[in-house]
Amino acid sequence: MISTLGHRNCDSVYFYRIAVFVLSFIWLVNGELLEADQDASVPEDWILVEGVEPLEEVELTFALKQQNVKQMEELLKLVSDPDSHQYGKHLSLEEVAALVQPSQLTEKVVRNWLQSHGVKNCHTVVTRDFLQCVMTVQVAEALLPGAKFHRYSRDSHTVLRSTSLYSIHKDVYQHLDFVGGVHRFPPKGKDISKGWEGARQSALGYHLGVTPSVIRSRYNLTEKDVGTATNNSQAVAQFLEQYYNPADLAEFMSLFAGGFTHMSAVERVVGTQGGGKAGIEASLDVEYIMSSGANISTWVFTNPGRHETQEPFLQWMLLLSNMSAVPWVHTISYGDDEDSLSDAYMNRINIEFMKAGLRGISMLFASGDSGAGCRHLTKERNTFRPSFPASSPYVTTVGGTSFKNSFKLTYEVTDYISGGGFSNVFAMPDYQGGAVQAYLKNVQPLPPQTYFNITGRAYPDLAALSDNYWVVTNRVPVPWVSGTSASTPVVGGMLSLINDQRFLKGLPSLGFINPRLYKLQGKGLYDVTEGCHLSCLDDKVEGKGFCASPSWDPVTGWGTPNYPALLKALMD
Numbered sequence: 001m002i003s004t005l006g007h008r009n010c011d012s013v014y015f016y017r018i019a020v021f022v023l024s025f026i027w028l029v030n031g032e033l034l035e036a037d038q039d040a041s042v043p044e045d046w047i048l049v050e051g052v053e054p055l056e057e058v059e060l061t062f063a064l065k066q067q068n069v070k071q072m073e074e075l076l077k078l079v080s081d082p083d084s085h086q087y088g089k090h091l092s093l094e095e096v097a098a099l100v101q102p103s104q105l106t107e108k109v110v111r112n113w114l115q116s117h118g119v120k121n122c123h124t125v126v127t128r129d130f131l132q133c134v135m136t137v138q139v140a141e142a143l144l145p146g147a148k149f150h151r152y153s154r155d156s157h158t159v160l161r162s163t164s165l166y167s168i169h170k171d172v173y174q175h176l177d178f179v180g181g182v183h184r185f186p187p188k189g190k191d192i193s194k195g196w197e198g199a200r201q202s203a204l205g206y207h208l209g210v211t212p213s214v215i216r217s218r219y220n221l222t223e224k225d226v227g228t229a230t231n232n233s234q235a236v237a238q239f240l241e242q243y244y245n246p247a248d249l250a251e252f253m254s255l256f257a258g259g260f261t262h263m264s265a266v267e268r269v270v271g272t273q274g275g276g277k278a279g280i281e282a283s284l285d286v287e288y289i290m291s292s293g294a295n296i297s298t299w300v301f302t303n304p305g306r307h308e309t310q311e312p313f314l315q316w317m318l319l320l321s322n323m324s325a326v327p328w329v330h331t332i333s334y335g336d337d338e339d340s341l342s343d344a345y346m347n348r349i350n351i352e353f354m355k356a357g358l359r360g361i362s363m364l365f366a367s368g369d370s371g372a373g374c375r376h377l378t379k380e381r382n383t384f385r386p387s388f389p390a391s392s393p394y395v396t397t398v399g400g401t402s403f404k405n406s407f408k409l410t411y412e413v414t415d416y417i418s419g420g421g422f423s424n425v426f427a428m429p430d431y432q433g434g435a436v437q438a439y440l441k442n443v444q445p446l447p448p449q450t451y452f453n454i455t456g457r458a459y460p461d462l463a464a465l466s467d468n469y470w471v472v473t474n475r476v477p478v479p480w481v482s483g484t485s486a487s488t489p490v491v492g493g494m495l496s497l498i499n500d501q502r503f504l505k506g507l508p509s510l511g512f513i514n515p516r517l518y519k520l521q522g523k524g525l526y527d528v529t530e531g532c533h534l535s536c537l538d539d540k541v542e543g544k545g546f547c548a549s550p551s552w553d554p555v556t557g558w559g560t561p562n563y564p565a566l567l568k569a570l571m572d
Contacts, residue, residue: 061180090360293493333485357512368419372545400466414531524566
């Protein structure tokens with residue numbers, strides 16, 4: 001455990017701060033401090049509450065530099081490319097760890113640095129590339145000169161964060177990617193319910209809201225399309241103070257899951273669910289992955305955080321690096337603006353996604369509910385605003401659609417909120433180059449090129465219905481719930497069903513599906529060719545972002561699943 005420096009009294013704190021000042025001064029004189037690559041701004045919705053007592057505890061996460069990252073990237077391409085002889089030859093967690101774990105020098109330098117400040121309460125993961133350490137605020141501020149922790153509040157949630165840039169000794173800096181728990185504030189969850197009252201399921205061919213039967217009808221899932229393999233599993237992850245209620249799930253399945261075999265309870269909850277009412281988004285995720293991926297064991301990853309400095313999304317990534325057996329498909333309705341995160345942080349998270357892909361895990365992220373987004377650079381200049389992790393080249397991003405006729409089982413068109421566009425940080429991956437270049441060449445007019453990065457990773461990759469869902473939350477059926485946080489678990493559930501059939505035939509999991517998805521060129525998917533999504537309200541684009549088109553587009557990707565055709569296309 002950490003040994004604190006002195007008792008909690010004025011003298012000990014006073015002398016401790018003098019020591020910190022002297023040490024920092026010595027480092028500055030030697031010119032050996034480097035600024036950390038982090039955004040230290042405070043989002044508008046967070047309010048400064050108070051300072052923090054020096055002996056309060058914080059928990060920081062140190063991302064140690066990994067080895068063989070380029071080799072890992074090349075290996076991921078091989079195991080994910082159906083034309084490669086290594087396709088589907090995924091690695092175990094232990095094999096991934098042997099490939100990427102930090103050098104002995106990196107581990108020694110970082111641990112010695114921490115121990116020299118009295119930090120001893122640390123734990124690592126199987127891959128040894130993360131260290132989580134508990135320490136007092138005064139130790140943290142000495143460890144990271146320039147950092148000054150305060151308590152911030154949003155609604156009923158509080159976090160400890162520093163809004164000042166900090167520095168790290170250059171001998172240590174070169175061994176770290178980032179330090180978690182210092183700057184990043186949790187993004188705000190979206191209000192995804194339109195709150196329409198009075199809808200009910202109606203006769204075949206018509207509907208007053210999307211339910212599992214509507215999903216299964218539209219995407220051609222029969223009563224026989226349910227899981228039967230014993231080694232299959234799927235998961236959702238919840239971060240933004242969102243919790244599901246087991247009673248809600250059971251009620252939902254009772255009301256809406258008649259006609260096909262299903263489970264009415266989550267197999268395993270990883271983490272601790274918070275108290276209070278269930279969240280609509282959490283209920284949506286669980287209820288629809290379990291009704292589209294019916295009768296498949298489902299896990300819920302949830303983490304409200306043991307310390308106010310914890311970052312729940314980062315905690316989830318650490319869990320994956322520490323569990324040998326995890327579900328094969330993960331769906332996550334979570335994202336933040338690319339420009340609010342440091343490149344160092346996003347690049348490291350990308351490596352974590354690569355690690356998952358090497359293990360045969362499929363990562364699906366919602367594309368977001370702000371269309372192309374909008375960032376106001378100056379009074380006269382706007383650009384589109386991509387979202388991360390949706391913009392990561394190493395995840396499968398799911399956009400959203402609506403029925404052409406809102407009350408009838410018709411073909412689908414763009415849901416105007418469907419997130420999509422081009423990353424400003426990550427280059428366009430090889431697997432999608434042809435499809436994206438065809439869109440850019442054939443679709444006119446495009447938004448002005450000053451609004452987006454024409455060479456960036458383009459998303460989404462595919463889509464599903466995202467409008468007008470029924471959800472049960474706090475034991476009440478709620479209609480007109482919308483967002484790509486609805487479409488993502490629906491697609492995830494169907495990929496789990498395809499994994500199920502693959503396992504029964506002795507085939508490996510789908511894993512990182514994007515290279516194969518783009519080689520299919522729309523096979524097994526309904527092409528969505530109508531509609532545009534929203535963007536900046538200015539005189540140049542007038543609120544319109546990108547538009548759907550034949551083949552791939554940055555609004556709905558390749559389109560929405562035609563389950564039997566997609567199953568057939570992915571069964572070799």
